[in-house]
Every structure is written in structure tokens, then in C-alpha cells.
Amino acid sequence: MDCVVLHQVLSKFRDLIYNKFGLRISDYPTISSLSFAIYRKNYLSEHKIPLTKGPIFYFIQESYTGGSTDMYIPYGSNIYCYDVNSLYPSVMKNNSYPVGVINEFSGDITILNDIYWIGDATVSTKRDLIHPYLQIHNKIKSGYRTISPNGHFNMKIHSPEYLNAIKDYNIIIKNGYFFNKENIFEKFVDDLYALRMNYPKGDPMNFTCKLILNSLYGRFGMKPIITRQEFMITKDFKDLTTKYDILDVLDLDDSGLFVIYEDTKLFNKDHKISISIASAVTSDARTYMSKYKNNSNYQLFYSDTDSIFIDKELPLDDTGNDIGKFKLEYIFKDAIFLGPKLYAGITTNNEYISKIRGFKNANLVKFEDFKNLLEESSSIHLKQDKWFKFIENSNIIIKEQIYNLIANDNKRQLIRDNLGKIIRTEAFKMKNIE
Structure with missing residues (x-):
């Protein structure tokens, strides 16, 4: 019956996509490839997209750091949780992106206007920021993490992100690539978002449009x-x-x-990849969210890619149902934040909400247990079943896995009081240019 139901779902989805967009889903193995096909078929002008490969791809890839998620204050009460309506589609709709021929430059390109550039930069904060927002990859014992540090560091930066940051950072551009710029996504986003709004939230077409809208930018950054x-x-x-x-x-x-x-050997072939555009979309999203950091009008406890947790209501001008506006999800009357994607709270409606990255039964961890993790050397050992595939035996084995839950200090430094309790966090400070 599982196979029968899956076949029925795929058949409905096939008909829906063909009737709306004239495309066969059998030609596109993923949602991102389908979204890319819809965009190319209906919205893309020829010779607009700068194809990136070889050294250019690797240069720009360093600027592709994704969304920003940080914990600033570990606990509080009466905390307002706001999400942005369709963050990535909204910045795609409202901004210009690199198009046309890719040109190499060296020196200070910031003296030129009306071009889009991605540059190798030496950066330092003008002062220690409570919530720094320029993001880099940082090597730790277990690999790499994205952090937003104070101090001195190197990064690859986009021109709009540079213009937004020069009030808080000293930035020297050394070299990079420049492009023409154009708004290439406005009609695509307008049409798909309007189509989505024609259907109620539980309708498959609403969800399909949401997936197509959010999947396009990532296809441009596919690894070649x-x-x-x-x-x-x-x-x-x-x-x-x-x-x-x-x-x-x-x-x-x-x-x-x-x-x-x-x-x-296929690396330098034409894969229709433009990491410059994919990275630019995420850069614009970080720039948009940075406007709600270091804001003296409220206290910021936690921020995710498209959400903020603050101690008071946002102005009415910032909220609403329109794309790019914030919507109030809930109010925590009591909350604990232990790190990125790691928090729990009780809402004003007495609903318990918890999130533990990589653990599917987060609501089984009690709020008091979260609170105890603020204490030094505290941890919780959780158990969950995980599926492991074994191709050589053609089978799947379910094993019990231990998940060790502790406060997270990979992205910001945990500051404790005299008794060892976490009371706040500070951004890491980079002392040497790396």
C-alpha cells in the first residue's frame, strides 16, 4: 500500500506540474532542478547568467556561507519570536544580481558605481560588536563552522554586503571579479508567490509553490x-x-x-552553474537580517536564518503578511537558548516548543532539563533509533544511537558567572589575519 500511495502522490504531482508549467517531472530528479527548469523556460533571458567554473568557482565559493544562526543570551522571559515571510524569495525579488561577462580586477574597486563585484577583503571591526554580522568559515576540531567574529580576518565579500557593513567594519578590497547587475528574479517570484497565495495553506499547490520558490537559488550553486x-x-x-x-x-x-x-575531468565543462548568484542570494539575506542586529530598540536573544527572538514587539511597519515582512509566530513566557538550533520555551498559550538539531524527539526533553544545561559540566545523554544502510548486504539496520546534549560554544564564546552558570555569550575575536 505504501507503493500504491506513493504512486498516486507522484501521479497527482506530475499532473499538477504539467498543467501549470508544461514540464514533465520525469525529466527532473529533484525539486531544485524542476525549479531551475521552470525559471529557464519562462523567465530567463539569454546570455544573462555568468557561468562559473574552475578557479572562479572556488574563489566565489568562499563567500557562500549560507544563513546566520547565533545564540546571544541564554535565557529570558516574554520573548517574541518573529519569522520572515519567504526570506530568500523576498531578497531575490527586491535585489539586483550579477549578470553577463565575468571580469577580473585587482585594487580598490569600491570607487566604481553601478557594477556588482565579489572581492577578496581584509576586514576588521571598528569596535567590538555585540552582534557582528559578517560571516566566515572557521576551522574547529571537528571541521568547519560559520562564525561572525570581531577583530581582524580575511573573507570574500559581495558589494551589497560591503556597502551595508562599512559603518561597522574597516574593509580593504584587494582583488576579485566584477559583473553587470540586473534584477532577474522579480517576475519569477511575483508569479509564483501570487500563485501560492491563491491556495490555502493546506493545499498541495501552496506547498509546491513554496518549494519551487525556495529551491531555485541553491541550484545555481551546485558543485560542478x-x-x-x-x-x-x-x-x-x-x-x-x-x-x-x-x-x-x-x-x-x-x-x-x-x-x-x-x-x-568534468569540472570545467558547462554545468549551467553560477555560484555567484547562489552566494549573492544568501549574502542579501544576511544583509537583510543584519538590520535587526545591534539594534538599541530591543534586546536580541537568538537569531536564525530567517527569524529573531527579541524582548518586545516589532514596529507595525516591519510586520504583515506580505513577502519579506515579519510575522509573529509565538511569545515565550519562559525560554532557554543553548546554541544554534538548540532551544526550548513555554509559550503564552502554555505550548511547549523545543528544538535540538539532529534529534527528532526534542519535545521529550523537559524544560527543566534544558535549564539545568546552563550549569557548568552539565549534559544529557539521549537515545534515538537511527537507520543505517548496508549496500553490500542489501539491508537496513536500525541501531540505538547516543546523543550527548550540552550547551554549544562552536560559534560564540560562553560567558559564565562565578558559579559556572551561562549568563551570556560573546563573539570570538580574531587577532590575526588568516
């Missing part, structure tokens, strides 16, 4: 390396290792090997 999977004998595998980056190997005994590898 093809991952391949092949069955082969040991002799062929040895030859393969001299030519490609091997990602995984499964030994199938007498049947040979199953190998997953990156075909880097």
Missing part, C-alpha cells in the same frame, strides 16, 4: 563535480586510483568492487 558509481575488478580499480578521487569502496568478494569516485 560529477560523482560516479561503478562495479569493477581490482585491476581496473588500481588504474582508477591514479586518475580520480576515490570517495568510497565496497569489497564484494568474488563479484569485485563497488566504487564511488569524483570525475574531476
Whole structure:
């Protein structure tokens, strides 16, 4: 019956997409590729999109740091939670993006107007900000995290983000790439958002439009390396290792090997990728949200990619049902924040809301247990079932996994009182240019 129901869902979705957009879903394996096809078919003018590959791709990729999520104050009461209506589509609608020929530059390009550029920059904060908002990748023991630091650092920055930040940062641009600029998404967003609003929230078409709107920008930033999977004998595998980056190997005994590898030979081919646009959209979203940081009109407890948790109501001009406006989701009469995607609170309607990144049963963790994690050396060991796939045995095994819940200091420094309780956080300070 699961297969029958899935077939019925796909059939309905196929008819819906074909009737509205004239496209067959069998030609597009993901929502982002379908969104990209709708945009190209109905809205894209020729020769507008700057295709990025090779060194240009890797240069701009450093500026592609995604949304900004931080915890500033670990607990409080009467906290207003606001979300932006369709943040990414709203900035796509209202901003211009890099188009046309990609041009290389060196030196201070900021003296030129009416062009879009992405530059390698030396940056320092003019003063220690409570909520710094320029974001970089930072290496930690377990990999990389995005942080917004004070102090001195290097980054790749977009021209609109530069113009928004020069009031708080000293920024020297060294080199990079520049483009023409144009609003290329306004009609796409207007049409899809209007179509979405024609249907109630529970209607499949409303959800479909939401997915299409939010999936387009990421398709422009797709990694231009093809991952391949092949069955082969040991002799062929040895030859393969001299030519490609091997990602995984499964030994199938007498049947040979199953190998997953990156075909880097296809890197410089035309994959219709423009990471300059994908990164620009996320940069504009961070710029939009930065206007609600370091604001003396209210106290900021926590911020996510498209949400803020503050101690008072926003002005009426900032709220509403229109795209890009904030909407009040709920009010916490008591809340605990332990890190990015890690918080719990009781609303004024006595509803318990909790979020634990990577743990699916967050509501099972009691509010008092969250509160206890503010104390030094406190932790909670949680258990959850996780599915593991084993291709060589053609099966799936469900194993119990331990999740260790603690306050998170990967993105900001935890400040404790004399008794070891977390009372606030501070941005990391970068002392040396890296």
C-alpha cells in the first residue's frame, strides 16, 4: 500500500506540474532542478547568467556561507519570536544580481558605481560588536563552522554586503571579479508567490509553490563535480586510483568492487552553474537580517536564518503578511537558548516548543532539563533509533544511537558567572589575519 500511495502522490504531482508549467517531472530528479527548469523556460533571458567554473568557482565559493544562526543570551522571559515571510524569495525579488561577462580586477574597486563585484577583503571591526554580522568559515576540531567574529580576518565579500557593513567594519578590497547587475528574479517570484497565495495553506499547490520558490537559488550553486558509481575488478580499480578521487569502496568478494569516485575531468565543462548568484542570494539575506542586529530598540536573544527572538514587539511597519515582512509566530513566557538550533520555551498559550538539531524527539526533553544545561559540566545523554544502510548486504539496520546534549560554544564564546552558570555569550575575536 505504501507503493500504491506513493504512486498516486507522484501521479497527482506530475499532473499538477504539467498543467501549470508544461514540464514533465520525469525529466527532473529533484525539486531544485524542476525549479531551475521552470525559471529557464519562462523567465530567463539569454546570455544573462555568468557561468562559473574552475578557479572562479572556488574563489566565489568562499563567500557562500549560507544563513546566520547565533545564540546571544541564554535565557529570558516574554520573548517574541518573529519569522520572515519567504526570506530568500523576498531578497531575490527586491535585489539586483550579477549578470553577463565575468571580469577580473585587482585594487580598490569600491570607487566604481553601478557594477556588482565579489572581492577578496581584509576586514576588521571598528569596535567590538555585540552582534557582528559578517560571516566566515572557521576551522574547529571537528571541521568547519560559520562564525561572525570581531577583530581582524580575511573573507570574500559581495558589494551589497560591503556597502551595508562599512559603518561597522574597516574593509580593504584587494582583488576579485566584477559583473553587470540586473534584477532577474522579480517576475519569477511575483508569479509564483501570487500563485501560492491563491491556495490555502493546506493545499498541495501552496506547498509546491513554496518549494519551487525556495529551491531555485541553491541550484545555481551546485558543485560542478560529477560523482560516479561503478562495479569493477581490482585491476581496473588500481588504474582508477591514479586518475580520480576515490570517495568510497565496497569489497564484494568474488563479484569485485563497488566504487564511488569524483570525475574531476568534468569540472570545467558547462554545468549551467553560477555560484555567484547562489552566494549573492544568501549574502542579501544576511544583509537583510543584519538590520535587526545591534539594534538599541530591543534586546536580541537568538537569531536564525530567517527569524529573531527579541524582548518586545516589532514596529507595525516591519510586520504583515506580505513577502519579506515579519510575522509573529509565538511569545515565550519562559525560554532557554543553548546554541544554534538548540532551544526550548513555554509559550503564552502554555505550548511547549523545543528544538535540538539532529534529534527528532526534542519535545521529550523537559524544560527543566534544558535549564539545568546552563550549569557548568552539565549534559544529557539521549537515545534515538537511527537507520543505517548496508549496500553490500542489501539491508537496513536500525541501531540505538547516543546523543550527548550540552550547551554549544562552536560559534560564540560562553560567558559564565562565578558559579559556572551561562549568563551570556560573546563573539570570538580574531587577532590575526588568516
